[in-house]
Amino acid sequence: MADDIILEIDNITKMFGGLAALKDVEFSVSRGEIKAVIGPNGAGKTTLFDVLTGVQRSTSGRVFLKDIDITRTKPHRITELGMARTFQTVKLFEGMTALENAMVGCHSWTKRGFISNGLVLLWALAEERRIYQHAFEVLKDVGLGTRAAELGTNLPYGQMRMLEMARALASKPEILLLDEPAAGLNPYETGELSSLLLKVRESGVTILIVEHDMGLVMDISDEVVVLDYGEVIARGTPAEVQNDPRVIEAYLGIEA
Amino acid sequence: MTTSGSGNPPATANRSEKEKSLKHLARDNSDYVILLVVSLFLLTVPIWADYVSTFIMDAMIEAGIFAIVVIGLNLLFGYAGQISLGHAAFVGIGAYTTALLCTRITGFPTWFALILGGLLAGLIGLVIGIPVLRLKGHYLALATLAFGLIFTELLKTQNSVSNQSNGGIGGIPNFSIFGLTLKSKIMSSTGYYLLIWIIALLVVLFTINLIRSRVGRGLRALHSSEIAADTMGVNTRNYKVKVFVISAVLAGLCGGLWALSSGRIEASMFDLRYSILFVTMVVIGGMGNIWGGMMGAIALTFITKILELQIPQWIPNRPSWLADPGNIAVVLYGLLLILFMLFLPKGITFGLSRLGTFSKQGGSRVKDRLRAIRYRGG
Numbered sequence: 181m182a183d184d185i186i187l188e189i190d191n192i193t194k195m196f197g198g199l200a201a202l203k204d205v206e207f208s209v210s211r212g213e214i215k216a217v218i219g220p221n222g223a224g225k226t227t228l229f230d231v232l233t234g235v236q237r238s239t240s241g242r243v244f245l246k247d248i249d250i251t252r253t254k255p256h257r258i259t260e261l262g263m264a265r266t267f268q269t270v271k272l273f274e275g276m277t278a279l280e281n282a283m284v285g286c287h288s289w290t291k292r293g294f295i296s297n298g299l300v301l302l303w304a305l306a307e308e309r310r311i312y313q314h315a316f317e318v319l320k321d322v323g324l325g326t327r328a329a330e331l332g333t334n335l336p337y338g339q340m341r342m343l344e345m346a347r348a349l350a351s352k353p354e355i356l357l358l359d360e361p362a363a364g365l366n367p368y369e370t371g372e373l374s375s376l377l378l379k380v381r382e383s384g385v386t387i388l389i390v391e392h393d394m395g396l397v398m399d400i401s402d403e404v405v406v407l408d409y410g411e412v413i414a415r416g417t418p419a420e421v422q423n424d425p426r427v428i429e430a431y432l433g434i435e436a
Numbered sequence: 437m438t439t440s441g442s443g444n445p446p447a448t449a450n451r452s453e454k455e456k457s458l459k460h461l462a463r464d465n466s467d468y469v470i471l472l473v474v475s476l477f478l479l480t481v482p483i484w485a486d487y488v489s490t491f492i493m494d495a496m497i498e499a500g501i502f503a504i505v506v507i508g509l510n511l512l513f514g515y516a517g518q519i520s521l522g523h524a525a526f527v528g529i530g531a532y533t534t535a536l537l538c539t540r541i542t543g544f545p546t547w548f549a550l551i552l553g554g555l556l557a558g559l560i561g562l563v564i565g566i567p568v569l570r571l572k573g574h575y576l577a578l579a580t581l582a583f584g585l586i587f588t589e590l591l592k593t594q595n596s597v598s599n600q601s602n603g604g605i606g607g608i609p610n611f612s613i614f615g616l617t618l619k620s621k622i623m624s625s626t627g628y629y630l631l632i633w634i635i636a637l638l639v640v641l642f643t644i645n646l647i648r649s650r651v652g653r654g655l656r657a658l659h660s661s662e663i664a665a666d667t668m669g670v671n672t673r674n675y676k677v678k679v680f681v682i683s684a685v686l687a688g689l690c691g692g693l694w695a696l697s698s699g700r701i702e703a704s705m706f707d708l709r710y711s712i713l714f715v716t717m718v719v720i721g722g723m724g725n726i727w728g729g730m731m732g733a734i735a736l737t738f739i740t741k742i743l744e745l746q747i748p749q750w751i752p753n754r755p756s757w758l759a760d761p762g763n764i765a766v767v768l769y770g771l772l773l774i775l776f777m778l779f780l781p782k783g784i785t786f787g788l789s790r791l792g793t794f795s796k797q798g799g800s801r802v803k804d805r806l807r808a809i810r811y812r813g814g
């Protein structure tokens with residue numbers, strides 16, 4: 181498992197003016213693992229995700245997805261290549277039902293365009309049926325089957341987070357990037373999330389997760405990367421990282 | 437639509453019921469039923485209209501022409517969230533292409549000129565759209581506005597297009613196809629009425645299909661959040677350009693029909709006033725509503741026509757800035773835009789479907805909104 185690398189991050193640096201949000205970040209994600217990125221607020225975790233998914237361009241360095249250089253690739257193309265993400269602040273589509281939100285996620289593996297859909301050609305209809313079925317299956321997987329007809333933005337917060345995950349899963353990703361999926365969830369919902377993530381991993385999807393909830397991170401992740409001020413300061417198993425003095429210093433400050 | 441907002445997991449019996457209603461939702465074909473009813477009603481208009489008022493057919497022909505461009509603009513503006521204040525220029529491109537082909541080349545088939553007008557408008561839409569759609573919000577509005585202004589200036593100053601100083605072209609032949617020529621509007625308005633509304637209703641059918649599909653969801657998604665849509669696999673740049681081109685083609689088609697049905701065109705038919713009219717029609721009809729474009733075109737055409745006829749009688753001694761009925765129209769559009777954004781931002785189509793609930797609490801709603809404006813105004 182360890183040898184099969186799905187995502188490789190090679191010396192990524194991202195400057196905002198004179199400030200380095202990411203400095204020579206370098207690590208890789210193996211197929212099938214759950215890897216967590218942790219670090220204090222402002223450590224550059226979300227910026228890292230933005231760079232990986234093409235939302236922002238890195239100042240230097242390269243990103244490889246399944247050995248394909250995606251450093252300058254557009255977000256929608258990266259999703260087509262098999263990497264989907266969720267957002268730290270929920271970004272559901274307004275005015276669309278839960279099901280429709282998940283159906284948008286199916287964009288990456290469907291292709292019928294304006295003309296064939298406008299003229300309801302047979303192949304467009306067949307594709308619509310596949311989208312509908314897949315989106316509904318994914319909604320049921322995350323436990324939102326009964327909420328499919330409700331507006332996504334009307335759902336309770338925890339379910340909105342689940343819907344974001346469903347939307348990302350609907351794109352049939354090989355690797356899923358989750359930006360603080362447990363933020364704002366109650367302990368019960370976090371437990372549900374934890375078992376869902378393990379289920380997703382079992383179905384063959386690699387997971388890269390940014391999370392503040394240390395309980396969740398320690399429970400599910402195989403390896404942890406710690407960022408501080410845009411730099412990787414430690415990496416290893418959850419137990420190793422927990423006892424690393426540099427990590428403790430970053431989170432708690434220097435001991436007196 | 438269920439209104440239960442509680443987080444409790446529903447009982448199993450309830451769940452299967454909900455899943456059934458979901459299947460019903462996915463196969464909701466009410467739009468097609470409405471389209472059928474609306475089409476049948478519109479087909480009967482020529483039979484009874486003249487008994488009510490000779491003005492109806494005239495206004496309905498104009499409304500049908502405008503509906504074609506406004507439906508396209510609703511796709512672009514209402515669904516995809518990309519504004520254009522220059523769509524009258526695409527109408528003009530279609531109109532001038534059709535008019536020039538039909539008047540300069542004797543015997544040029546009018547139906548083919550109509551199609552070429554739409555295609556040329558689409559091609560120019562592509563050339564303009566690719567750079568311009570990189571802009572967002574106000575900047576996009578300004579860029580399209582500039583495009584529209586440049587177009588009308590060119591028409592007015594380039595005498596090679598027409599031999600008249602106002603960019604006028606007259607003597608455009610009537611529409612004909614398969615040896616069948618339509619009578620001019622003055623002789624009998626039924627022919628043009630049917631031609632225009634059949635095209636308009638086919639355009640409505642096309643947009644209903646489109647909006648209910650993967651592409652429609654992609655457009656609505658990019659309206660809501662471009663970054664989220666892009667990371668979900670929607671090629672947002674591609675979608676924006678394509679929907680811009682489609683709206684330009686429809687505008688060009690509208691222009692060709694306008695030229696053929698009126699017999700003559702001039703530059704002032706395609707100036708900024710009309711671009712604003714089209715946007716106002718979208719807002720009044722309902723942004724992002726399948727019926728919005730059509731309803732807005734009909735409603736505003738009738739309002740404008742009635743006012744243009746009645747204002748001279750109501751106010752005989754008008755101040756000079758109100759002398760031209762066109763100026764009244766501009767004031768009216770501005771007023772309607774503001775009022776609709778405040779009180780009925782989803783447009784009349786939504787308002788009509790909610791008529792009952794609105795009248796119940798209408799009074800207090802208006803008062804609340806006015807109070808809110810006063811506070812904001814300081």
